[in-house]
Amino acid sequence: MSTIPPITRFAPSPTGYLHIGGARTALFNWLYSKRFGGKMLLRIEDTDLERSNDAAVVAILDGLTWLGLNWDGAVVSQFERAPRHREIAEQLVEAGKAYRCYATPAELDEMREALKAAGKPPRYDGRWRDRPASDAPVGAPYSIRIKAPSQGETIIDDAVQGLVKFPNFDLDDFIILRSDGNPTYMLAVVVDDHDMGVTQIIRGDDHLTNAARQQIIYDAMGWDAPKLAHIPLIHGADGAKLSKRHGALGIDAYRAMGYLPQALRNYLSRLGWSHGDDEIMSLDQMISWFDIQDVNRGASRLDFAKLEALNGHYIRTSDDLELTDLLLETAPFLPSGGVVEAARSSTERAMLLKAMPGLKQRAKTLEELAANCAYLFAARPLLMDEKAKELVATADAGVIEAAILKLSALSDWTLETLEAAIREVSEEMGLKLGKVAQPLRAALTGRATSPGLFDVLDVLGRKESLARLQDQLPN
């Protein structure tokens, strides 16, 4: 373990939104940098202008911020560093480590087809590798290719995957500078990581084979390569590659489903990494426990049930005031948010806060929490669902009337007096508490399930409670 603080980086390409896999990669980089007192840099890999867009960059930044994964220093745009990349490419040509290739796209296609037809790997055949400069067609466009070794093997020492050997025979002279003068990803990554002083690369497993190609560039430049860690990918619930259908959604979508950032963080941290049997972890614990040695090699599957379980835990253990504020703040993004969003007056907010202890242990997501708030702000007469109607219709005769009578007589409207009053009703009528409570719950909330009855009465208040009960009286 090095004693110098590590520099990690998260380097997404802005071709889509920050997806779940990218979020975890960022999380691991972030945890690692925090663990060892280093830094996590952020670089946007936008060398492919065709596929990059600004909205995606904003989404990535927002996603990271929401997850609480801050980066150090300014965001680096890879595209803006193109001149530097060109400089290195030319430098490699000067040094005889790279060369200009004048093969046309059509020519390359043809070459690949021919090799494929012959049952051989479709690799560049090195046709311009050793040709004298005098052969170059004047003024014709060219790309720059690295001179990859054709003998021996390139060895990658990966912190997660171990020692991985690639036969050089299989690595061809890949392009580092396109004919339009722009660098390819392979060159840009190496130059940027080097220039940015990155000491530890943590990225998806899908880059493992690229690591060998990048090593060739490091070797050609005589640079030391950063340490590597290729973390396993995340698959959908069916084990197949993550697609839209699975949840390869932007992080913003998880927010809109009502997940808490700390829940997502905790869940993501346990995908491919573990610290013994620990499941619920605070950020500080994660930081102090995280290490690359403990990262697994196999891909893992996304499991929404577990994510929900964690989310429910974090909702239940949230501070009532903070949760109320969060709910109000998140409401605009939630499908059921309208219920809460419409209730912004201070009295309504106070009601929400008062009801929160009962509400929060019944919700696995903020969306569910918002939906469960409906009874608080419902207009009279309440819209009753089927079960609620049934409960009121089949209630023992006189239960609601008796409750109204007893409740009206209360001088104090508190949890204690309310409970005592309802218990008296049940005793006086010779009914089990449930027989009294259920119809009342239905009348008060329009549903068969809700927070505790006394809570509901307390939060709704005397006037509203009695009015809702009156509404259900046959007349």
Add this chain to the structure above:
RNA sequence: GCGCCCUUCGUCUAUCGGUUAGGACGCCAGGUUUUCAUCCUGGUAAGAGGGGUUCGACUCCCCUAGGGCGUACCA
């Protein structure tokens, strides 16, 4: 096709040659309870297959099968 990687309960994982293979989620059963939920208790369920190495393999090696990644003038 070629190269590389991966493979423990349904899922996430623990185990770093010797365990009744542990935990969590889910599911099932029971308890608490005015409903639901929470909470508590218990249960269900795993080393892909085949060869080795070893006194002893989930653990080390090989093969097979399955899955994944890469093989672009994408990143």
